[in-house]
Amino acid sequence: MPQHASPPASPYRLFDVALKDKTPLSAHLWRFTFEGPEVGQMATLAPDQRIKIFFPDPQGRPPAMAITPDWYARYKKQDVETRPPMRTYTIRALRAAAGEVDVDFVLHGETGPASTWATRAQPGERLQLMAPNAAFEGDGGGYEWKPPRGLQRLLLIADETALPAVAGILEELAALPAPPETQLFIEVPDQDDEIPLATWPGLAAEWMARNLGAPGALMIAAAQRAVVPSAARAAPALAEVDVDEGILWDVSAAGDAGFYGWVAGEAAAVLAIRRLLITERKVDKASLNLMGYWREGRVLD
Numbered sequence: 291m292p293q294h295a296s297p298p299a300s301p302y303r304l305f306d307v308a309l310k311d312k313t314p315l316s317a318h319l320w321r322f323t324f325e326g327p328e329v330g331q332m333a334t335l336a337p338d339q340r341i342k343i344f345f346p347d348p349q350g351r352p353p354a355m356a357i358t359p360d361w362y363a364r365y366k367k368q369d370v371e372t373r374p375p376m377r378t379y380t381i382r383a384l385r386a387a388a389g390e391v392d393v394d395f396v397l398h399g400e401t402g403p404a405s406t407w408a409t410r411a412q413p414g415e416r417l418q419l420m421a422p423n424a425a426f427e428g429d430g431g432g433y434e435w436k437p438p439r440g441l442q443r444l445l446l447i448a449d450e451t452a453l454p455a456v457a458g459i460l461e462e463l464a465a466l467p468a469p470p471e472t473q474l475f476i477e478v479p480d481q482d483d484e485i486p487l488a489t490w491p492g493l494a495a496e497w498m499a500r501n502l503g504a505p506g507a508l509m510i511a512a513a514q515r516a517v518v519p520s521a522a523r524a525a526p527a528l529a530e531v532d533v534d535e536g537i538l539w540d541v542s543a544a545g546d547a548g549f550y551g552w553v554a555g556e557a558a559a560v561l562a563i564r565r566l567l568i569t570e571r572k573v574d575k576a577s578l579n580l581m582g583y584w585r586e587g588r589v590l591d
């Protein structure tokens with residue numbers, strides 16, 4: 291009899307989950323703990339590990355896609371108006387042995403399927419997650435936190451949507467024998483959105499409450515005053531990015547140990563920070579990761 295090898299595991303797979311618990315962390319940030327029979331087979335590779343979450347369809351029916359190898363091709367063939375909406379989130383914590391995964395949601399009002407679901411959700415409600423597959427051998431990607439080994443200085447600029455990733459990054463760094471000198475600028479909706487974060491003597495954290503100000507304005511002002519190294523050479527020309535039509539995702543894993551910057555939040559603000567840091571302040575582009583996590587007034591996913 292010929293031996294048939296089983297097909298190789300894919301880097302990402304679909305998981306059925308149910309909401310176990312939802313807990314407030316701050317005025318706008320809530321922790322959602324999901325449980326599922328196969329969450330033990332989920333993996334997370336970095337503190338900014340991104341996942342896709344599928345929400346109830348416009349009729350309110352929970353997502354129930356069959357977990358088959360071709361599920362994503364089948365999803366894409368469905369009518370955009372009637373299929374379960376998909377949005378991008380971050381794994382805040384995975385307890386694979388307990389079959390639980392935490393995702394921190396910004397509740398920004400009932401304006402999109404994710405925030406609407408999160409505002410109303412009750413324990414027991416079912417969703418589906420596309421997340422890394424522990425059975426995959428290798429690095430399946432889906433994260434951009436790739437600091438150079440022996441990093442000396444770090445700049446983090448983020449808003450509340452990237453706060454879950456930042457909280458995980460700080461936990462990882464605080465556990466190092468010699469964490470880098472770090473400047474953190476974190477913009478949140480209001481003063482009640484400050485949450486406890488891991489810290490160490492070389493971390494300078496600045497919370498910036500926008501109150502009713504424009505999203506991202508405080509992040510841009512922070513990029514102006516951040517202490518950054520200027521490259522000796524001329525700044526490179528930057529490719530145009532239309533943040534209303536596409537996704538701003540300007541990432542690099544090529545920096546050296548001297549300095550590394552990780553910037554994520556409202557896309558037009560991150561675009562302005564990209565120009566400010568690279569063109570005006572001449573920071574080496576190779577040492578920066580710049581990511582648009584959402585775009586004011588638009589739907590990105």
Ligand SMILES: Cc1cc2nc3c(=O)[nH]c(=O)nc-3n(C[C@H](O)[C@H](O)[C@H](O)COP(=O)(O)OP(=O)(O)OC[C@H]3O[C@@H](n4cnc5c(N)ncnc54)[C@H](O)[C@@H]3O)c2cc1C
Pocket residue numbers: 340377378379380381393394395396397398401402403404405406450451452454455582583584585586587588589590591
């Ligand atoms: C890699 C990555 C990781 C992310 N991780 C997280 C995470 O862990 N937690 C989290 O909460 N978000 C996270 N986000 C952001 C999240 O995907 C977006 O905020 C998403 O738009 C929310 O979907 P929605 O259905 O609520 O709104 P959408 O349907 O996408 O948008 C509807 C309206 O709401 C506005 N809107 C969207 N998000 C916000 C917001 N935060 N504040 C105010 N207005 C908003 C839009 O501009 C639009 O006008 C992440 C994004 C990326 C790319």
